[in-house]
Amino acid sequence: MSSDGSDYDEGRKKSRKVSSTALIPTPASAKNDKPFSMQPLLETLDDVVEYDDFPLEELIDYVMPELVNERAALLAKQSQTDAHGQALRPLTRSEVASMLAAAEAGPGGSGEWVVSQAIAIRKLKVTKDRRRVGYPESSSTNKFRVAASSSTEAMEMPASALTSEHTQTVINALGAIRATPYENSFLARLGGVPTGVDPPGLVSVDWETVTPWMELMSDVREHFSLSHPEREPPFYALSPILYTALHPWHLNQVHDLLERAFWTGIDVRDSLDYSPERCTIIATYGKLVVGVAIMSSPRETYITYLTVRAGWDNARIATTMLYHLIALNPHQDITLHVSANNSAMLLYNRFGFKAEGFVAGFYETYLDPLSRASKNAFRLRLRQH
Structure with a gap:
């Protein structure tokens, strides 16, 4: 034995290392997992101190920064981001304990909670018990999360915004609703609310035309009335x-509508810059656009697009739009291209359009290769002077 007592101290350290090892109890499902041990912490402390009379406060000051950093890293790893981009993390043990303590008396010391709050308290207790026995937490028992930047100070359970009396009043009011006023209904969003004011740029109003889609909706309403x-x-x-x-x-x-009728990538926003009151006709039913007719400009008078929504065809909507385009641009020749197998050729012929030429592959770069429409086109002209 040396005079400085180093052998004696080494023996004390070894015996202390053996006797100070502690294991955390684990559930049956985790028997094969490696048990948590305090040995690394004790070895760290042994590397720092040489005598038993080393102050405990200094030991804590030495290891606390590393423990705090590890805890922050663990919380950051457990955090998730919600739909609003807010980082959330699971509640800590101290937060769960403080919330349960605040919930013991209930709101105002009454000890009564609404159903949703009672369920939340029960789940918090289950989470606490699972942690106490070291049972692994499942996703269903770890749904309570707070902002990742929140501190671990004691938090209170949120009080119910409505009393039982208020809740019953709301339920009675909801039960009293028999029909939503038309101006507040989803149907009004589709069909619009009559205001008695003509929309800007109005060309004409048609109350007589009945389209296949309108007939179908009428049959649906009639069938509903007969069945119930x-x-x-x-209300309609x-x-x-x-x-x-x-x-x-x-x-x-x-x-x-244009992409469904022709091809993708069509953009007609520039038509708003070239006298849209003379070069565009939009057919609408309520707030639904059912037909489109667009001319390039008052100078070129070239019809670029003319189409009608499916279910609204065979109701003279295309005829009406073409008529108004021609009427708004008198004394000028109007030209267009039409696919060689497009039935719209008959419509243009009725208005006096005549074929001036045949262009092979005119729509080659526009139409889908699997499209049934012909890639070839006729160039038509309506002479008005």
């Missing part, structure tokens, strides 16, 4: 087909 005679028939406001100039609020539906 005890119910009040649904008839709307005319309006023919107006192109406006910015039409663009989304116009682009969708």
